[in-house]
Amino acid sequence: MKKFITIIIALLTIQSASAWSRAIHAGIAAIADANLTEQTKEAISQALDGRNIVYSAQWMYDMEKTKGYEQTKNWRSVAVAKNNKPLNAKKSLNHKEDIVRRAQGLEALAAAIRAIEAGGLTKEQLADNIRYIVTIVGDLHCPTHYIYPEALELRKMHYFYNDKKQSYTGYWEHSSIAGTFNWKTNEFVHQLNRKTPEQIAAITKGSITNWVTKNAAEYRNIYTLLESGKKFSQKGLRVWQNSIYPISTEQAAIAGYRIAAILNGLFDSNVANVKIK
Amino acid sequence: MKRFITTLALVCIVGSSSLCFGWGRDAHAAIAYIAERHLTPTAKANIEKCIDGRSIVYYASWLDNHRAENKSWGKLAHVAHYDIATCEPIGKPYKYMKSTINKLKKYRELPDSTVKVSIYHLVHSLGDYHCPGHVAYYDCSGEKPKRLITSSYDIYLKPKKTRMSYHKLWDSGIVQMGQPGWGYMDWGHALDSSVSQEYIDSVTAGSLKDWMKDIATRTQQEYKIYERAPYKDSLCADDELSVVDADMMNDYYEIAAKQILIGGLRMAKIINDIFGE
Numbered sequence: 001m002k003k004f005i006t007i008i009i010a011l012l013t014i015q016s017a018s019a020w021s022r023a024i025h026a027g028i029a030a031i032a033d034a035n036l037t038e039q040t041k042e043a044i045s046q047a048l049d050g051r052n053i054v055y056s057a058q059w060m061y062d063m064e065k066t067k068g069y070e071q072t073k074n075w076r077s078v079a080v081a082k083n084n085k086p087l088n089a090k091k092s093l094n095h096k097e098d099i100v101r102r103a104q105g106l107e108a109l110a111a112a113i114r115a116i117e118a119g120g121l122t123k124e125q126l127a128d129n130i131r132y133i134v135t136i137v138g139d140l141h142c143p144t145h146y147i148y149p150e151a152l153e154l155r156k157m158h159y160f161y162n163d164k165k166q167s168y169t170g171y172w173e174h175s176s177i178a179g180t181f182n183w184k185t186n187e188f189v190h191q192l193n194r195k196t197p198e199q200i201a202a203i204t205k206g207s208i209t210n211w212v213t214k215n216a217a218e219y220r221n222i223y224t225l226l227e228s229g230k231k232f233s234q235k236g237l238r239v240w241q242n243s244i245y246p247i248s249t250e251q252a253a254i255a256g257y258r259i260a261a262i263l264n265g266l267f268d269s270n271v272a273n274v275k276i277k
Numbered sequence: 278m279k280r281f282i283t284t285l286a287l288v289c290i291v292g293s294s295s296l297c298f299g300w301g302r303d304a305h306a307a308i309a310y311i312a313e314r315h316l317t318p319t320a321k322a323n324i325e326k327c328i329d330g331r332s333i334v335y336y337a338s339w340l341d342n343h344r345a346e347n348k349s350w351g352k353l354a355h356v357a358h359y360d361i362a363t364c365e366p367i368g369k370p371y372k373y374m375k376s377t378i379n380k381l382k383k384y385r386e387l388p389d390s391t392v393k394v395s396i397y398h399l400v401h402s403l404g405d406y407h408c409p410g411h412v413a414y415y416d417c418s419g420e421k422p423k424r425l426i427t428s429s430y431d432i433y434l435k436p437k438k439t440r441m442s443y444h445k446l447w448d449s450g451i452v453q454m455g456q457p458g459w460g461y462m463d464w465g466h467a468l469d470s471s472v473s474q475e476y477i478d479s480v481t482a483g484s485l486k487d488w489m490k491d492i493a494t495r496t497q498q499e500y501k502i503y504e505r506a507p508y509k510d511s512l513c514a515d516d517e518l519s520v521v522d523a524d525m526m527n528d529y530y531e532i533a534a535k536q537i538l539i540g541g542l543r544m545a546k547i548i549n550d551i552f553g554e
Contacts, residue, residue: 182302182306182460183460184463186460187460190334191332191335235345238342242343
């Protein structure tokens with residue numbers, strides 16, 4: 001009985017401990033897919049047995065319990081210093097806090113990109129690395145996937161609704177979009193894939209490290225949007241959510257364009273590579 | 278043990294839906310999407326220019342989400358009022374919608390913020406007026422109209438073995454229970470793939486007043502929604518309430534689907550007339 005209850009509770013909480021929800025990852029991947037060049041699409045289709053990247057949007061999470069893929073559970077977040085620059089791998093791996101040691105998303109992303117650039121991969125290895133890019137870049141645009149070692153207490157922020165304690169990070173990962181829109185995969189594309197070429201160029205300008213640094217600075221602001229421990233009425237919750245969904249939907253769109261920029265750089269000879277640093 | 282699992286399941290369902298607003302969201306998005314499918318390229322471009330390049334679907338439930346933030350937005354009523362003897366629209370909802378449409382006819386001369394809120398009102402409330410649960414009848418024979426019938430009472434929903442507000446059943450129940458996995462694009466595809474021009478012409482003929490009269494007449498005389506589930510005092514026990522059974526629910530799905538399509542086609546007509554030049 002005890003074991004059963006533990007399993008049920010684990011199943012109930014597992015999502016809030018993970019990442020952007022499955023729907024958001026799929027939506028982000030669909031925006032990316034809509035922005036791939038024909039040459040990139042063709043190369044990816046060959047690597048993924050005719051499927052597109054949307055199918056694999058959360059594959060990395062599905063695989064983390066599979067032998068050989070256990071390390072991927074540490075690839076969901078990134079730790080940054082006070083100046084918002086990513087901590088180097090050595091510094092973060094030796095950190096006393098487990099959550100910082102596990103924040104290896106940027107390193108994993110860089111490794112996946114370098115592996116594809118270097119070539120010589122088996123079809124399976126190529127497919128794995130494409131899927132890593134899709135999932136990790138998605139997660140690196142979820143504000144709660146940024147770990148600020150000097151302010152780890154932010155991760156304990158919470159609020160109450162209907163007398164139930166709710167985690168703020170969990171809210172971002174699931175309800176920051178679903179609390180306002182019931183979008184399915186292609187509906188993310190319909191709603192968010194609306195940037196002009198100039199806007200896309202601005203979004204994808206710079207290196208991945210620049211993106212992460214800029215995100216890290218911007219995402220600190222989300223912790224000013226909630227007074228931890230606040231008790232919300234239905235009306236209060238709605239008004240509060242209205243301050244969040246414009247940010248989360250924008251980040252989903254940006255993630256989609258940036259995934260496409262990375263993949264187009266890797267697979268289309270006419271497109272410049274996105275630099276890691 | 279069984280009770281524990283049931284309780285846990287209920288907690289799960291309530292927990293996951295506590296931040297959602299149901300039909301509102303799905304049916305409103307479906308209506309706006311159907312409308313968008315019928316916009317002329319000029320009308321679509323012009324209206325989207327007024328709402329920061331977004332789709333009208335993005336704003337289909339904006340009024341529900343944001344009405345608590347501003348008194349004047351809250352006043353833009355969502356339930357339409359009718360004289361029970363003639364089924365003609367009366368009161369503020371009709372007056373406000375007429376005023377919004379007239380305002381939008383001069384959209385090029387108005388401040389951006391006025392145009393935006395007027396569009397949000399149009400794309401939301403016109404949808405609401407097509408929901409049979411948003412139809413309230415008044416006795417207008419006296420000095421002041423006296424409210425006779427609204428959907429604000431409880432019924433017993435047999436398929437779910439639960440009591441619920443008849444209004445909520447129309448608002449959030451029917452669409453979600455009818456097609457629980459569908460997004461607005463699914464609704465658009467299912468309802469609007471082979472609609473004839475003759476049908477479009479027939480449902481979009483006439484004025485806003487004619488359309489609203491048509492909705493009130495059909496709700497009362499053709500759909501007979503208040504006859505099927507008559508008002509019973511909400512204090513009465515479950516087994517004394519009016520029952521909505523599975524057969525009635527099937528009819529209701531049909532009514533809802535028909536109203537969603539008609540609502541979308543009429544919304545497109547208004548937008549094309551205003552923004553098509």
